[in-house]
Amino acid sequence: MTKKNYIYILGCTFIVTLFSCKHGEGEYHSINDKIEAESKNYQGTSISSESLLEDIHTIKITEGEHTFLIPERKSQITSYACTECHTKPLHELQSNDTLKKAHWDIKLAHANLNTMNCITCHNGENMDNLKSLTGNKIDFNRSHKLCSQCHNKQFEDWKGGAHGKKVAGWAPPRASMTCVNCHNPHKPGFETKWPAQYNTQKLKERE
Amino acid sequence: MRRLKVFTSLVKDSLDTTTQGSKKYHIWMAFLTFVMLIGMYCYSIQLEFGLSVTGMTDRVSWGLYISNFTFLVGVAAAAVMLVMPTYVLKDIDFKQAVLIGEGLAVAALIMCLAFVVADMGGPSVLWHMIPGIGVFNFPNSMLTWDVIVLNGYLFLNISIPFYILFRRYQGKTPDPKIYVPGAILSVFWAVAIHLVTAFLYQGLQARPFWNNALLGPRFLASAFAAGPALIILVLAVIRTFTTFKIEDKTIKKIGMIVTVAAQINLIMLVSELFKEFYAPTHHSESAYYLFFGLHGKTALLPWIWTAIPLNVLATILLTFGKLRNNLKVLYFCCFILFIAIWIEKGFGLIVPGFIPGPYGKIAEYTPTGIEIGVTLGIWALGAFIFTILAKTAIKIETGKLQFKNK
Amino acid sequence: MSNNNKKWFSLNLGTSKKESTGSCGCGKSSGSCGSHTNAIGEERKKDGFDQVFDVKMDRRTAFRQLTASLMIGAGAVSTSCSVISDDKSKEKAQIDWEEQFKGNYKLMTDDEKKATVDRLVRSYQLRKGKNITMSSKNAEENVLFGYAFNISKCQGYMDCVSACVEENNQDRNSQMQYIRIHEMEDGKGFKFDEADDNYYHEVPAEGHFYMGTQCFHCDNPPCVDVCPVQATWREDDGLVVIDYDWCVGCRYCMAACPYDGRRFNWSTPEVPENEINNNQHYLGNRMRKKGVMEKCTFCVQRSRAGKNPACVEACPTGARIFGNLLDPNSTIRWVLENKKVFRLKEDLGTEPKFWYFMD
Numbered sequence: 001m002t003k004k005n006y007i008y009i010l011g012c013t014f015i016v017t018l019f020s021c022k023h024g025e026g027e028y029h030s031i032n033d034k035i036e037a038e039s040k041n042y043q044g045t046s047i048s049s050e051s052l053l054e055d056i057h058t059i060k061i062t063e064g065e066h067t068f069l070i071p072e073r074k075s076q077i078t079s080y081a082c083t084e085c086h087t088k089p090l091h092e093l094q095s096n097d098t099l100k101k102a103h104w105d106i107k108l109a110h111a112n113l114n115t116m117n118c119i120t121c122h123n124g125e126n127m128d129n130l131k132s133l134t135g136n137k138i139d140f141n142r143s144h145k146l147c148s149q150c151h152n153k154q155f156e157d158w159k160g161g162a163h164g165k166k167v168a169g170w171a172p173p174r175a176s177m178t179c180v181n182c183h184n185p186h187k188p189g190f191e192t193k194w195p196a197q198y199n200t201q202k203l204k205e206r207e
Numbered sequence: 208m209r210r211l212k213v214f215t216s217l218v219k220d221s222l223d224t225t226t227q228g229s230k231k232y233h234i235w236m237a238f239l240t241f242v243m244l245i246g247m248y249c250y251s252i253q254l255e256f257g258l259s260v261t262g263m264t265d266r267v268s269w270g271l272y273i274s275n276f277t278f279l280v281g282v283a284a285a286a287v288m289l290v291m292p293t294y295v296l297k298d299i300d301f302k303q304a305v306l307i308g309e310g311l312a313v314a315a316l317i318m319c320l321a322f323v324v325a326d327m328g329g330p331s332v333l334w335h336m337i338p339g340i341g342v343f344n345f346p347n348s349m350l351t352w353d354v355i356v357l358n359g360y361l362f363l364n365i366s367i368p369f370y371i372l373f374r375r376y377q378g379k380t381p382d383p384k385i386y387v388p389g390a391i392l393s394v395f396w397a398v399a400i401h402l403v404t405a406f407l408y409q410g411l412q413a414r415p416f417w418n419n420a421l422l423g424p425r426f427l428a429s430a431f432a433a434g435p436a437l438i439i440l441v442l443a444v445i446r447t448f449t450t451f452k453i454e455d456k457t458i459k460k461i462g463m464i465v466t467v468a469a470q471i472n473l474i475m476l477v478s479e480l481f482k483e484f485y486a487p488t489h490h491s492e493s494a495y496y497l498f499f500g501l502h503g504k505t506a507l508l509p510w511i512w513t514a515i516p517l518n519v520l521a522t523i524l525l526t527f528g529k530l531r532n533n534l535k536v537l538y539f540c541c542f543i544l545f546i547a548i549w550i551e552k553g554f555g556l557i558v559p560g561f562i563p564g565p566y567g568k569i570a571e572y573t574p575t576g577i578e579i580g581v582t583l584g585i586w587a588l589g590a591f592i593f594t595i596l597a598k599t600a601i602k603i604e605t606g607k608l609q610f611k612n613k
Numbered sequence: 614m615s616n617n618n619k620k621w622f623s624l625n626l627g628t629s630k631k632e633s634t635g636s637c638g639c640g641k642s643s644g645s646c647g648s649h650t651n652a653i654g655e656e657r658k659k660d661g662f663d664q665v666f667d668v669k670m671d672r673r674t675a676f677r678q679l680t681a682s683l684m685i686g687a688g689a690v691s692t693s694c695s696v697i698s699d700d701k702s703k704e705k706a707q708i709d710w711e712e713q714f715k716g717n718y719k720l721m722t723d724d725e726k727k728a729t730v731d732r733l734v735r736s737y738q739l740r741k742g743k744n745i746t747m748s749s750k751n752a753e754e755n756v757l758f759g760y761a762f763n764i765s766k767c768q769g770y771m772d773c774v775s776a777c778v779e780e781n782n783q784d785r786n787s788q789m790q791y792i793r794i795h796e797m798e799d800g801k802g803f804k805f806d807e808a809d810d811n812y813y814h815e816v817p818a819e820g821h822f823y824m825g826t827q828c829f830h831c832d833n834p835p836c837v838d839v840c841p842v843q844a845t846w847r848e849d850d851g852l853v854v855i856d857y858d859w860c861v862g863c864r865y866c867m868a869a870c871p872y873d874g875r876r877f878n879w880s881t882p883e884v885p886e887n888e889i890n891n892n893q894h895y896l897g898n899r900m901r902k903k904g905v906m907e908k909c910t911f912c913v914q915r916s917r918a919g920k921n922p923a924c925v926e927a928c929p930t931g932a933r934i935f936g937n938l939l940d941p942n943s944t945i946r947w948v949l950e951n952k953k954v955f956r957l958k959e960d961l962g963t964e965p966k967f968w969y970f971m972d
Contacts, residue, residue: 030964031832031964034757034832035757035938035946035949039938039939039940039941042755042939042940042941043755044755044940045754045755045756045937045940046753046754047753047756047917047918048919049920052919052920153972154972157952157972160944160951161936161943161944161945161947161948162761162763162934162947162948162951162952162970163931163972164931165925165931166921166925166944168919168920168921169918169919169920169921170916170919170920170925170935170936170943170945171919171937172942172943174942174943174944177931182929182930190929190930192815192816192817193815193816194813194814194815194816195769195770195771195794195812195816196770196772196774196775197775197778197790198811199788199790199811200788201787201788202790202810202811205265205266205570206568206569206811256880257878257879257881257904258862258877258880258903259787259879259880261879263879264879265876265877268867268868269868323863326863326864327861327862327863327904328860328861328862328863328878328903328904328905328906329862329902329904329905331713332713332859332860333861335842335859336841336861341842342716342717342720342842342843342859343841343842344842344843347838347839348838348839348840348865349839350839350841350865354841410839411835411868411869412835412871412961412962412963413835413868413869413870413871413872413961414868492806560868561868563806564873565870565871565873566793566795566805566826567804567806567807567808568805568806568810568873569806
């Protein structure tokens with residue numbers, strides 16, 4: 001073979017090698033760069049979770065720099081307004097033995113009794129509202145304000161979206177569950193339970 | 208027109224050749240057919256019920272089929288060890304063996320393709336892989352490279368011997384200007400098929416056991432040991448059962464190739480073992496599993512501890528010229544070397560790649576009867592094809608089979 | 614296998630299971646090869662008609678499967694020519710024919726996508742007499758899906774796993790699961806090899822934490838590169854999806870995935886008929902066949918409609934957060950920017966879009 005032929009073959013090999021590089025869409029160095037670059041001109045999407053929220057009564061709240069929807073609470077309470085029964089302030093009702101006892105089944109498992117009892121949150125003077133530690137009124141629809149008095153770290157995460165669940169979808173508008181949608185305020189901890197699944201096939205595989 | 212006539216006559220004659228033979232030959236072919244039928248039956252079960260009839264699972268998703276595929280690519284590549292000296296270096300000692308070697312390559316390649324098809328979950332949609340009709344993910348997927356190089360190599364190894372035999376059949380001498388470029392190409396191609404097959408595994412960052420730079424070279428070294436070892440054994444059989452003359456010199460020269468390749472292979476093995484066990488990291492777990500077992504899971508120990516001693520023994524025996532030149536010792540060494548490398552490069556390479564899994568979970572793999580049946584069937588298919596090819600080629604080479612213009 | 618059980622739905626289109634192979638119930642038992650040859654022997658002992666009939670059936674089924682595509686073609690021709698067969702079977706054959714030789718979904722135009730989806734819906738209707746809805750919705754602009762998992766919140770309830778299995782019509786026989794929850798011991802770090810991903814005791818267990826893994830939808834997915842037929846690819850919204858009808862079942866992607874994210878249908882997937890989720894997407898939870906890959910798609914049928922994936926919705930602890938990475942106001946972005954996040958095996962350069970964080 002002549003020299004020309006060798007050069008020709010070498011050239012072909014070179015071109016083949018060039019084209020055989022992985023054709024990755026390597027525009028960005030990392031996913032973070034990609035997110036940053038592509039979200040600069042974010043125009044919103046056509047996907048919305050509004051239709052998913054249609055049947056759910058929500059209210060808009062603004063906490064810090066975050067504005068989002070949370071489920072409305074009062075309409076979900078079976079016998080609101082509370083003052084329909086609690087016609088008088090609590091201490092007056094308590095002294096009256098002729099009336100039936102209510103809420104007897106509620107056992108408080110939230111902090112200890114030194115820290116909390118019923119009236120830490122409930123307003124004995126006006127049962128239609130909750131009250132803050134300093135005695136200010138808090139609406140039942142905004143109960144997160146009550147929780148955030150102590151659980152401020154969780155509150156920060158919740159505002160940002162790291163704590164808690166969304167009501168329906170991921171798409172805007174944002175609608176987050178509020179504290180009491182997942183936590184029973186009288187017993188906020190999660191209970192132990194059995195896992196939902198047990199895979200017998202996996203067990204066999206591993207033997 | 209004349210060529211067509213010669214061709215039809217060649218086909219007829221070779222059919223005659225392959226259907227006639229001694230009693231032993233018939234028994235051999237009947238046996239292979241029987242094994243092939245068993246294999247087909249097992250495969251039909253696999254087709255009906257899916258790959259769940261094999262021992263493979265989501266944890267170990269490649270098994271016996273891919274192991275054999277990997278090994279056989281090496282065997283196919285080894286034909287080059289005979290082609291190069293004969294056609295390129297003009298060493299006539301190899302001349303007799305070269306057609307046999309290429310026949311072996313063809314048989315091995317067909318087995319490779321059969322193993323890949325057997326491993327497919329959807330063989331009925333394999334046309335998706337045909338460039339033009341389907342979608343061929345070239346050059347991103349190493350598997351597409353493998354498809355190209357394997358089929359290309361198959362084409363080369365069919366066309367070169369066919370050209371030579373076709374000329375011989377007509378009583379003419381083949382023109383070196385036509386087949387030598389092809390032979391040179393096939394030399395490079397043989398290295399390529401095995402390197403590409405190694406890259407298939409080497410390119411996976413998910414499997415640290417495979418993802419090491421030595422895999423490709425080691426594939427080549429072990430292939431150039433196991434392939435010619437098989438050729439020596441085949442030549443020995445041919446020598447005893449046919450009139451085809453193969454000189455001792457040829458076999459001894461191939462023995463030399465086997466020796467050097469086995470030595471290099473052993474050095475690379477030592478290098479790998481050193482890396483895995485001197486400074487073991489999280490990535491050495493597969494090697495630990497292979498050689499010592501992990502968490503009481505020891506399915507591969509009998510395999511690898513058969514392979515390693517056989518490999519070492521064969522290499523040591525072969526290293527001494529006196530022993531090597533004793534044909535009986537040579538045959539023995541070739542046999543155990545072949546077995547050792549089959550284990551090491553098949554089971555010993557593919558299965559530990561999956562164990563432990565990406566999250567360290569250990570699930571072992573044992574092939575099922577059906578899997579073994581299909582595997583045996585494909586090996587029988589390879590032997591069948593090789594026997595037919597060799598029988599025709601030998602008859603033409605010895606001048607017994609020639610075109611007669613009636 | 615339990616195909617005889619009428620309760621189960623199986624997508625083995627057209628080929629009915631015959632009883633004769635029942636004698637070689639060769640699931641995963643070893644050494645069954647010998648038993649098959651025995652089975653042949655037994656058949657030979659049968660008298661005249663039975664013997665011929667059996668052998669004929671054997672051969673025919675084997676042949677049919679060996680040349681499945683040809684047979685479907687032949688079937689289409691024969692039924693469309695025959696006067697006896699009714700319109701329905703003609704239509705069925707027509708659909709089978711077109712489905713067998715359709716192209717890769719990734720390369721289809723929107724019309725072709727709609728056509729294949731319509732065919733699949735019609736085919737299901739013809740075979741099962743039931744209606745399903747199947748979507749071929751494409752990736753939306755300005756969307757890149759991302760996922761965050763709060764290790765300190767997960768309690769190991771595995772509600773996500775159940776929801777995933779139900780939502781995505783996963784094979785109940787092999788108990789396929791996309792999600793694995795690893796139970797890890799406190800104070801030992803991420804010891805995946807010592808973790809248990811198949812625990813069954815009351816959770817959360819004392820002194821343990823839980824970590825879920827699934828397909829991470831890598832931005833630089835190794836599985837996509839290795840697929841020889843481009844049956845798997847990354848969509849513009851970041852989802853790594855599979856065209857089940859294009860997959861040839863080589864399982865190379867499975868070997869390439871460093872996260873154990875992919876699953877293979879080793880046999881025909883079976884889902885009880887009344888448990889089938891009818892809200893389907895071509896790339897998502899539609900019924901699969903045997904011999905193809907599948908994996909988590911972030912519930913493409915849900916996420917492209919604005920909903921959360923089933924695992925996110927099912928999680929009772931709120932440990933799972935899903936959203937649009939390109940939306941600066943999305944909660945997932947807040948998590949990435951304000952929490953200490955990390956990903957698994959980041960050094961492999963796969964760029965997973967699945968982050969872990971702690972409270």
